[in-house]
Amino acid sequence: MIYDVIVVGGSYAGVSAAMQLARARRSVLVIDAGQRRNRFAATSHGFLGQDGNSPDAIADQARRQLLAYPSVTWRGASAVAAEKQADVISIATSDGLTFNARRLILASGVTDELPDIPGLAERWGRQVFHCPYCHGYEVGKGNIGVLASSPLAIHQALMLPDWGPTTLFLNGAFQPDAEQSEKLAQRGVSLEQEQVVSIGGERLEVTLASGRVITLAGLFVQPRTHLNNPLIKQLGLAVESGPLGNFLTVDQMRETSVAGVFACGDAAVAAGNVAIAVGDGARTGGAAHQSLIFR
Known part of the structure; x- marks a missing residue:
């Protein structure tokens, strides 16, 4: 099977991106290692409708709502290798499987160095x-x-x-x-x-x-941030230097330097905030969907 889109990272940005694609009735695979950046926080604030709720509760509700769409598959694993050949992107996971898609969205976030x-x-x-x-x-x-x-x-x-x-x-x-x-x-x-x-x-x-x-x-504090996803180097994606660390270079349609590969959330925006991540994910999911139609 070739999915329309694979989303690597099932936190706020990744689920938001996948939601747009699911609502467009596209086949989506979400690969998630379960390491949200804000997993250490007891509560999350500033996100409409969820203010004061725990990050776990917000993420769990978002996942349940996403998986209600029949075209979505969730894989609890790490994405460890990537290869792009022509118009197909292959992703290998930590549990020994390989999945193919026409588009890839990286929503794998960053790691904080305190x-x-x-x-x-x-x-x-x-x-x-x-x-x-x-x-x-x-x-x-x-x-x-x-x-x-x-x-x-x-x-x-x-x-x-x-x-x-x-x-x-x-x-x-x-x-x-x-x-x-x-x-x-x-x-x-x-x-x-x-x-x-x-x-x-x-x-x-x-x-x-x-x-x-x-x-x-x-x-x-001002933690340094690191892009630790191995797929970034394997695919040769361009990065930019931010004030506190590198982040992925994307254009106005949230596409990286490699055609067909998109990025959203903390890996592509030099700001760490749930509301911003969700908005960026929605924007990226829509852009990835349109790329399947207009090119």
């Missing part, structure tokens, strides 16, 4: 975050920290005072220039020069090199 500070990773998605729009409201106007890992921390630090009193922990990552310092002062952001040595406590306690402890309601 600063190497004891106690930080254990609180990722629960007390430590990257998206103010996703989690800023829940800190309840409490004290907020921004842990700098690059000069991009300035962007978070200037935004977050809208959600609560903000301290920028420079942590040796960079030193604000005069203009940046003025803008931070105008926003009421406090600067902390001491090195952060650990994160702990039920109330999120930041311990500094001197032993001083600052208690926060939430801490925001």
Whole structure:
């Protein structure tokens, strides 16, 4: 069998893309390894109709709704190899099978690399975050920290005072220039020069090199992101350098540098947000469908 489209990645962007194709009565195979980027978060926010629900509940509901369409097949596995010959794309999976399709959508996301500070990773998605729009409201106007890992921390630090009193922990990552310092002062952001040595406590306690402890309601960081899908190199897809990591190059129709291969979600958009991923998936699914008709 040759599917119309294979979607690699069954998180929010991938399911959204597959939904558009299913509703166009196209045959779709979704290959999913079950590693959503936001699996560490207790709740998800900012997505209409699902605000405050758990990521698991949102994903499970989306999958059930998708699989109600008879033209959709779901495969719980990893996509480990890809080959394109003429107009057919072959995908091999971790369970030893090979599937063919006329189009491929990569919605496999990215992997986050957090600063190497004891106690930080254990609180990722629960007390430590990257998206103010996703989690800023829940800190309840409490004290907020921004842990700098690059000069991009300035962007978070200037935004977050809208959600609560903000301290920028420079942590040796960079030193604000005069203009940046003025803008931070105008926003009421406090600067902390001491090195952060650990994160702990039920109330999120930041311990500094001197032993001083600052208690926060939430801490925001700028993780590096990595494209770990092996299919990207195997297919020779072009990538672009973003401020925090590489992402796939796509055109206005969400097609990559290889004809017939599309991409959506965090792998193709330099932003991590459920609502954005769902919208990008819908756009990509529609584009892939139209490519089956108009070329």
